[in-house]
Amino acid sequence: MNLEESTNEETQAVTDEETQAVTDEENAARMLAEFRTGNTYQNASEKYQDYMSSAVTFICGGIIVFALLVLNDTGILHIVQKNSQTFVFANIMFALISAACMVIGVLSLRSALSKKKQIGSEAGKESEILSWLDGNVTREDIESSYNGDGLTEELKYFYRSAYIKQAILENFEALNLNEGFADMLSDQYIEQLFGSSSDAD
Numbered sequence: 001m002n003l004e005e006s007t008n009e010e011t012q013a014v015t016d017e018e019t020q021a022v023t024d025e026e027n028a029a030r031m032l033a034e035f036r037t038g039n040t041y042q043n044a045s046e047k048y049q050d051y052m053s054s055a056v057t058f059i060c061g062g063i064i065v066f067a068l069l070v071l072n073d074t075g076i077l078h079i080v081q082k083n084s085q086t087f088v089f090a091n092i093m094f095a096l097i098s099a100a101c102m103v104i105g106v107l108s109l110r111s112a113l114s115k116k117k118q119i120g121s122e123a124g125k126e127s128e129i130l131s132w133l134d135g136n137v138t139r140e141d142i143e144s145s146y147n148g149d150g151l152t153e154e155l156k157y158f159y160r161s162a163y164i165k166q167a168i169l170e171n172f173e174a175l176n177l178n179e180g181f182a183d184m185l186s187d188q189y190i191e192q193l194f195g196s197s198s199d200a201d
Helices: 003-038 044-073 087-136 139-143 153-171 179-194
Strands: none
Touching: 044 087, 087 153, 087 179, 139 153, 139 179, 153 179
């Protein structure tokens, strides 16, 4: 093998390594983007607030529409005249809209009360898991689980989160945790250890 061929092979090897490194980083970046986009978990407290907001909105809307119907029929308001050809149709539509709003509002209220019962249980799990992480998963454990040389903070965040999530799911398998819940706890623990910027330095 002459010098030129040896040099070409070395150059090709370096190029292949660089290409692979770029590909690995791009793949990790894509996985990180998918990970963050897909993590839309809402805890029981947030769901309770959402359901309660919907319940209040729809119930109030139903009451307002029904009040307009009554006021129109009694002649206090003149939304649709009684001698109008559309009077009966308008009354039916007002009644249906009011009923639909009330039904949706009541169903949302039931869901809100159901979620309210889960808040305490979920908060207990959250406290237990974070306490376990604090005593068993150290910053050093996390950082030694991957090679961070040359990685951006975003990619480091991905590897840290994956390690913590795996630890949670493995050690609390009996709780049958939602993966989104584990992701949320991973985010909280990363912020606790590394700060909001996940800066390990």
